[in-house]
Amino acid sequence: MFLLADKGLPVTTGPICVCKRLTGFNCAGCGMTRSFSACLRFDFYSAMQYNLMGIPLLLGIMIYTFCLAADIGLGCNFSAKIEKMLKKKTVLCVLVLLVLIHWIYNLFYNLAKMSPPL
Numbered sequence: 001m002f003l004l005a006d007k008g009l010p011v012t013t014g015p016i017c018v019c020k021r022l023t024g025f026n027c028a029g030c031g032m033t034r035s036f037s038a039c040l041r042f043d044f045y046s047a048m049q050y051n052l053m054g055i056p057l058l059l060g061i062m063i064y065t066f067c068l069a070a071d072i073g074l075g076c077n078f079s080a081k082i083e084k085m086l087k088k089k090t091v092l093c094v095l096v097l098l099v100l101i102h103w104i105y106n107l108f109y110n111l112a113k114m115s116p117p118l
Contacts, residue, residue, distance in 0.1 A: 028053070028103040053102050 019027035033055025038047035047054050067078035086089055 010018070026106045028099050029104070030106070050104070053099065 017027055017030050018023065020030055029051070031050035032054055035047045035050035036058050038044070038050060038056050039055055044055060064079065064082060066080055067076075070076045071079050086095075
């Protein structure tokens with residue numbers, strides 16, 4: 001961001017997420033970049049606070065990347081097996097359900113923080 005400011009390019013402050021800008025509420029992906037960054041620093045507590053789905057998603061990305069590397073280096077077929085598993089309707093439904101549960105949790109968590117004390 002500082003590099004953009006040095007070049008005279010406009011830098012926005014505040015949320016980049018369209019959902020957050022329009023509604024004021026986090027979407028299912030809000031905080032994901034900060035969660036990934038915290039995971040890579042081994043700060044898992046902060047990663048869970050930024051976005052609960054960050055840790056499992058980053059693990060999935062890392063596993064898939066290693067499988068692709070094994071496919072290229074060793075001639076294995078791990079990535080095709082993962083892709084076949086992800087195309088199953090049951091697995092896809094579970095993943096979509098997890099994202100929806102996480103999003104609903106985020107909405108209620110944000111509403112609880114915004115509501116005035118009784």
